[in-house]
Amino acid sequence: MSIPPDIGTIAGPPTWVDGAAGGGHDVDHLPYAVFSHGGDDPRVGVRVGDLVVDLAPLAASERDQHGELVRATSLAPLMRAGPRSWRSLRGWLVDLLTDPDRRPGVEPHLVPLAEVTTGLPFEVADYVDFYASLDHATNVGRIFRPDAQPLLPNWRHLPVGYHGRAGTIVVSGTPVVRPCGQRKAPDASGPTYGPSQRLDIEAELGFVVGAPSPAGSRVRTGAFVEHVFGVTLLNDWSARDVQAWEYQPLGPFLGKSFATSISPWITPLAALEAARVPLPGQQPQVLEHLRVAEPAGYDIEIQVRWNGTEVARAPYAAMYWSPAQMLAHLTSNGSSLRTGDLFGSGTVSGPDRSQRGSFLELTWGGSEPVRLADGSLRTFLEDGDEVVLTATAPGRLGGRLALGEVRGRVEPARG
Amino acid sequence: MSIPPDIGTIAGPPTWVDGAAGGGHDVDHLPYAVFSHGGDDPRVGVRVGDLVVDLAPLAASERDQHGELVRATSLAPLMRAGPRSWRSLRGWLVDLLTDPDRRPGVEPHLVPLAEVTTGLPFEVADYVDFYASLDHATNVGRIFRPDAQPLLPNWRHLPVGYHGRAGTIVVSGTPVVRPCGQRKAPDASGPTYGPSQRLDIEAELGFVVGAPSPAGSRVRTGAFVEHVFGVTLLNDWSARDVQAWEYQPLGPFLGKSFATSISPWITPLAALEAARVPLPGQQPQVLEHLRVAEPAGYDIEIQVRWNGTEVARAPYAAMYWSPAQMLAHLTSNGSSLRTGDLFGSGTVSGPDRSQRGSFLELTWGGSEPVRLADGSLRTFLEDGDEVVLTATAPGRLGGRLALGEVRGRVEPARG
Numbered sequence A, B: 001m002s003i004p005p006d007i008g009t010i011a012g013p014p015t016w017v018d019g020a021a022g023g024g025h026d027v028d029h030l031p032y033a034v035f036s037h038g039g040d041d042p043r044v045g046v047r048v049g050d051l052v053v054d055l056a057p058l059a060a061s062e063r064d065q066h067g068e069l070v071r072a073t074s075l076a077p078l079m080r081a082g083p084r085s086w087r088s089l090r091g092w093l094v095d096l097l098t099d100p101d102r103r104p105g106v107e108p109h110l111v112p113l114a115e116v117t118t119g120l121p122f123e124v125a126d127y128v129d130f131y132a133s134l135d136h137a138t139n140v141g142r143i144f145r146p147d148a149q150p151l152l153p154n155w156r157h158l159p160v161g162y163h164g165r166a167g168t169i170v171v172s173g174t175p176v177v178r179p180c181g182q183r184k185a186p187d188a189s190g191p192t193y194g195p196s197q198r199l200d201i202e203a204e205l206g207f208v209v210g211a212p213s214p215a216g217s218r219v220r221t222g223a224f225v226e227h228v229f230g231v232t233l234l235n236d237w238s239a240r241d242v243q244a245w246e247y248q249p250l251g252p253f254l255g256k257s258f259a260t261s262i263s264p265w266i267t268p269l270a271a272l273e274a275a276r277v278p279l280p281g282q283q284p285q286v287l288e289h290l291r292v293a294e295p296a297g298y299d300i301e302i303q304v305r306w307n308g309t310e311v312a313r314a315p316y317a318a319m320y321w322s323p324a325q326m327l328a329h330l331t332s333n334g335s336s337l338r339t340g341d342l343f344g345s346g347t348v349s350g351p352d353r354s355q356r357g358s359f360l361e362l363t364w365g366g367s368e369p370v371r372l373a374d375g376s377l378r379t380f381l382e383d384g385d386e387v388v389l390t391a392t393a394p395g396r397l398g399g400r401l402a403l404g405e406v407r408g409r410v411e412p413a414r415g
Helices: A055-061 A076-081 A083-098 A100-109 A134-144 A221-227 A240-246 A269-275 A323-330 B055-061 B076-081 B083-098 B100-109 B134-144 B221-227 B240-246 B269-275 B323-330
Strands: A032-037 A043-048 A051-054 A110-112 A116-118 A127-130 A161-164 A169-171 A180-183 A192-195 A203-209 A228-235 A260-262 A301-306 A309-315 A342-344 A386-394 A400-411 B032-037 B043-048 B051-054 B110-112 B116-118 B127-130 B161-164 B169-171 B180-183 B192-195 B203-209 B228-235 B260-262 B301-306 B309-315 B342-344 B386-394 B400-411
Touching: A032 A051, A043 A055, A051 A055, A051 A100, A055 A100, A076 A083, A083 A100, A083 A269, A100 A110, A161 A323, A161 B161, A180 A240, A203 A301, A203 A323, A221 A228, A221 A323, A228 A269, A228 A386, A228 A400, A260 A400, A269 A386, A269 A400, A323 A342, B032 B051, B043 B055, B051 B055, B051 B100, B055 B100, B076 B083, B083 B100, B083 B269, B100 B110, B161 B323, B180 B240, B203 B301, B203 B323, B221 B228, B221 B323, B228 B269, B228 B342, B228 B386, B228 B400, B260 B400, B269 B386, B269 B400, B323 B342
Parallel strands: A127 A342, A169 A260, B127 B342, B169 B260
Antiparallel strands: A032 A043, A032 A116, A043 A051, A051 A110, A127 A161, A180 A192, A203 A228, A203 A342, A228 A260, A301 A309, A301 A386, A386 A400, B032 B043, B032 B116, B043 B051, B051 B110, B127 B161, B180 B192, B203 B228, B203 B342, B228 B260, B301 B309, B301 B386, B386 B400
C-alpha cells in the first residue's frame, strides 16, 4: 500500500497548548468535528488538548489558503478535497500548534471543548456494514445456526457486507428509542409485533470516504488512503429478535435500521499511521484483487462500558479483513463512491470472552448474563441503560490517541 | 385507507393540448420530471401529450403561488411539500390545460418533448428494495434452493426487504457497464473474479417518498398517500452469479449495487387512483399493523422488451404485498423517512411464464433460452443488449396512462 507522506509522522517540537502534550489529543491526533459555540452557526473545528480550534476564522485571520476547505457547516468540502489537501491542512495545523511564535495568532480562535456542542459531521451518503471479524462471525454463526458450520463458504474469500440505512445514522448522545418489530419465538405458532426484547450493540469502527470515485472504476487496495478521510467509532444498535426472524434470505433490515450512532469527531487516517499492524493472517490466500501490502491492520482497542462498567475491550488488530480490502471489494463491481460514504467494520471481537464487541456474544445469546458494577445482571439492554464506546490507538508521539466516544441511552418504545 | 380528494378524479372538459386527449399523457396523468432545454439550467416540468410544461416561468407569468414548489433543479421541494400542495398544484395544472381561455398564457411555456433532455429527478436518499411478488419469490426459491421449501417461513408475515445503494441509481438511458465480481461454480474448488456471466434485470415499480417522517414514529398503512409522492419504473440490474455466491448470510450486495435505473418521469400517486384494485389475498391474515383497507393494489402492467422483442408482460396487480404495507413495515421500527427515499417493489412476476419480470425466471436459471425477434437465443444479457421497460395503467379518462420508460444498454466490462 502506498502511503502519502504525512508531516505528522515527523516528530517536531512539542505543542504549546497547555495540557495537550503526551495526552490523547496531542498534535499527532487532531480529529475534526462540526461544532457550535454560543449559538453561532455550526462550523469546522479541530481538537487539541481540551480545546477546539475554530478553523475558518483562524484561516481568515492568517490569510491562509486552507480557509476554503473549512468555511462550511459540514466536513464535506474538506473530505471531498482529497489527500493532498488533507495532508497540507494537517501540516499547517501542526506548525501553528507547535511554533510558539504563532501562539498569539491562534489563541483568539481556541474555544474550550466544554463550551461547544457537536453534531453529525457530514451528511452520510451510502452506509455499508461489513462482517470482518472472524471471532464475531464464528460466534454469531454458532449462536444463530448451532447445527451448521459457523462460517459460510464465502466468508474467507470476500469481506461479507450489506447496505444499511444512511438516514438513521445519528451522532453520539442521541437517545435510542427501543424499536418495535416483528419476531417469532422458535416454538411459537406465529409472529407477534412489539418492543424488541433483545436490544444489543455492535462496537465497530466506521471508515469515512472523502474523495469520490466514478462509476465503472475500481478503488484498488493500494488506493485506500487516497479515498478514506478518517475513522469514527460506530455503534450499530441491533434488535436481535427482529433480525433473527427477518434476515433470510435478503439480510438484516429493520433489526438494524432504527439507529446507528457515530462519534462527532473524525480521526484523520494519517493520525493512525503509528497504529498500523499486520493482519492476523488470511487462509486461504485471497484472490489477487483483494491482496494488500502489509501492514494493513490497525491496532485500535475499543472499550465498551455498560452503565459505567467496562464489559469488553475489543481489539481491532484481531480483525480478519482490512479496511483497504473492504473498500476494494465494495468497488470491485464498478460501484462509484461519493463523499460521505461510510463503511463499518462490523462488530469488533477478539478470541477472548472479554474481547467480544456485542452483548449477543458476551452473554452467549442471553444465556450467560453479565454482572454490572451495581450488582445487576444483564443480558440485553433495558430501558434507561447507557452504552459508551471509547477507543485508543498508539500515536507517533508515544502516547495513545483517544478516539471520539460514542454514547447512547435507551429510551422506552413508543406505541 | 383514507385517500385525499383529487381534483383529477372529477372528469372535466377535455384538454386543449393537441393530440393529448385520450392518450397516455392526457390530463389524468401529468408526470413530473427535471429537464433541460437548449442548454438552460435543469428545471421542473410536467408532461402533457408530447409537450413539456416549463413550470417555474409559467407560474411566474401567472403570478401563481405554486411557483415556490417548482423553482428548483430537482423535484425535492415539491416532493417535500406534501399532499395538500401536490393536490393543489395538480388541480391548477388541470385547470390551465383544459380551459381554452388560459391557452394563450400557457403556450409560451410549452416545449416539445423531443427537444428536452431529462436527468435524475431528485437525489435519492435511502433506497430499499422489497421482494413482494409471491410468484417471483417462489420461482427464485425453486431455482436457488431446489431442495428446500421455496418460500421461507417469514415471507407471508412481512414484506421482506433490504437496503440497496442509493449512489448508483441512474436515470433511464445511462449505459450499464457489465460488473465484475467474485463467483463460484458449484463444482469449482474456489471462487474466481471476472465479468459477470449472468447479468439480469428485475422489472419493478419504485415508490418515491415525498413528505418525511420523524425518527421514533411510524407511518401507518392508511397514511401511505400522505407520504408517497409518486411512482417510477425501476430496473434493478442483477449479477446472478455474484449474488448467488455473496448473499449468505447478509443478503445481496455487489450483485445489485453497480446500477439501478429509474425513469426520469414520476407519475403522481393521484394519477393512479383509477388503477387501484384489491390485493390477490393474503393468507394467513397479516398482523394488525400491516392490515390495509382495500383496494390496496394497483393494476399496472409492465412490458419488458429485450432488443426490441417483448419477452414479458408483468402484472403489478398480482403482487402479494401492497406498497402501503411495505412503507408501514419499513417504518414499523421507528425508522424515519426522508424526502427522496425510494423503495422498489421487487421483481414483478405473475403466475404465467409470459408474466415473469426477470430473465432468471423467464429462462429458468438459464436452462430455457428465450428466442428474440432476430432469431437469436438468449439466457442472460450479452454486451450490447438493450432492455426497455414500459408500463400502462388505467386512467380516469378511459385511456391508459403510459408510465415513463426505463431504458438501458449493456456495455462491456472494464478491466
